[in-house]
Amino acid sequence: MATSFKFIRVLGIPIYVNYTWFIVFGLVVYNLAVLYFPYLGPYYSPSTRWIMAFIASITLFASILLHELSHSYVAQRHGIKIKSITLFIFGGIAQMVGETRSPRAEMKIAAAGPALSFLISGIFWIITFIFIRDMAISPVLAVSQFLAYTNMILAIFNLIPGFPLDGGRILRAIIWAKSGNLSRATLITSRIGKGFAIFLIVMGLWNILQGVFIHGLWLIFIGIFLQQAAEEGYRQTLLHRALSSVRIRDIMVYPVMMIADDITLERVVNDYFFRYRYNSFPVISNDNLVGIISIHDIKGIEKERWPFMTVRDVMHRNISEFTISPDGGALEALDRIIEGKRGRLVVVEYGKVMGIISQRDIMQMLKLKTDLGAT
Template sequence: MNGIRVGNLFGIPFYINPSWFLVFGLVTFLYGSDLSRFFNLSGPYPWILGMVTALLMFSSVLLHELGHSFVAIRQGIEVKSITLFIFGGLASLGEESKTPGDAFWVAIAGPLVSFMLFGMFTAIGIFANPPQPYGTIVGLLAYINLILGAFNLIPGLPLDGGNILKSIVWKITGKSYRGVAFASRFGQIFGWAGILLGANALFGFTESLFGVRLFGSTWTLLIGFFLLQNAGRTAQSAEIQEQMSGLTAEDAMYPNSPLASADLSLREFANNHVIGNEANWKKYLVTDADGKLIGQLEVDAMKTVPTSDWWDVSVRSLMEPIQSLPSVSANEPLIDVIARIEKEKSPALIVQQDDGRVIGLVERVSIMEMMQRRAAAEEESSQQEQLPEENASEFSSTPK
């Protein structure tokens, strides 16, 4: 989510999404008008109090997010940003916790902060007994924090309760994506529940049945849509992770990776690798007799040698020597390979056996192609996404 950068909170970039101003204005107006009515206040006074209440309310949301953030930071996780938006706050974490136990503590820290604030405002209300209208404002803030803690404990992603549920399923199954899949299904159920409650409040389907409307509002409807959309997205990414579980770098290599032995003559290289090769590689990785990487050969470089000499010139003599390229081990889990491609921004990784023998090349395109082959094998190929061409590396077989 993007927004206007407001500053830093304990070193964490703090943003406000434009949608927040709408709800801030609304909250200020509602509290201001309530205060002026209940306490017969006039002039700008109730509006200033309304605005202060709204600011304290959003400070409560911010403290909730800082609760998540501090626990994450203690686990060595980077907190990329905290953003306030129309539905509350969002702490964006750089990565997932390492264990289900750690994930549990990050998730519950926010609601715990809210419950502590509830306790604090309740205690102020009881022991300090502030004069009106301040007593009412303190009571309101206690109530807001109670709701904030309780609502977020609803056990469906993307809510905190969903993350707690995820950590429990992760603990039981040993797979974090199982937890995500499970908790996001619950998130979708709660999303639909919110939409139905909200629609019911607006259009009154149940009025004739029960005589009263169930609680709900336009707001419930909007939150329902928000939950449904986010839960659907996380469910999808968990599904992809599930499909990739058990697969390795070797599974995702190009079946016909651009590899050639240094000791071939150019004629043999052309006959065996280039001519009739549908992949149409522009560049080949060159290996020595032990299968170790020693260079790369641009197919175009062969044009500098007359065809009549091709039997006498070796791949070795025409290749560009290279020391090394980013590589992965053949049995590295595919999920980690994708993380490496993302993190190192290296479009292609060489796949090596434990003895250093190069067996292929893996990149986004080859991963996508492998997933497509698997999907086609399951006769579900219709839904697969095509990868945009710009993600392809210089090794890519896609003709430009």
């Protein structure tokens, strides 16, 4: 079941909204309408407060999106592909494909987000200070003050020097530049990040003991998320470092077991899937690659129909989705295998099938390099 839906595309990057985002959005709107804006301006009508809360919340999350887009824009300028940006319960996250190639690029990408958040905060602070005397009666200025505060807090929070926060990435770039060791820099900053995460969890527990249940629970959730993100970030760095130089032709398997498009599904299951225990096979017709068939293509069909249906009836025909060049990188292959959920990619060069590569092949190479200390 999908947990997100595509909202818009900006700078060529698909923007997704996770369904958990609606939870925090509703909470923010409610707290602004019931608690925050009545305190700033007791003369606002109830309907005005709810409209203010809705506009402020939308603008806040637009600011978070701009924060992530600033990271993404700078990353693209340095040759890093951005797969997507997702808004979710803890804010936003940009999914980058690959690691930065230098400490300088890493620092620029990391600093872009907080810099834009400070800029947005500054704009709203200017509006607030110019018209501060009308705060009690001006909904626009009340919303402006809220956005000035929140964007400033967003920037400051992200500058905490613990990975994967922006401040942690800046510190990682500094350590990387001085030591020349990205793995060590990531290890140090991820430990700081996990330490900060534990601090948030402890503070959350303390708040709960003091009777501030919602705030304490929120701190615990953020702490758990940051701790997991720090650990995952370190693992991803090791993965990228170990596989960045591995080409597909170096680890692909050949010759390739292929099947004809005119055999029945019953034979495919019995003679290929059960016998060889692969989860997909390339399909050929007159020695030409015409598709791929996987367990997922067959399992939705009633078993009674298998003797009367052929491979061509159910195979996947979009060749570009399951083929890859032998000169591509192992990281690219791994990303496509996970995204495509077919287990394997067919390696093709000049229209000819050269081999096949699976997630198992890539992970075996990763294990070998890790065991030999070649990462």
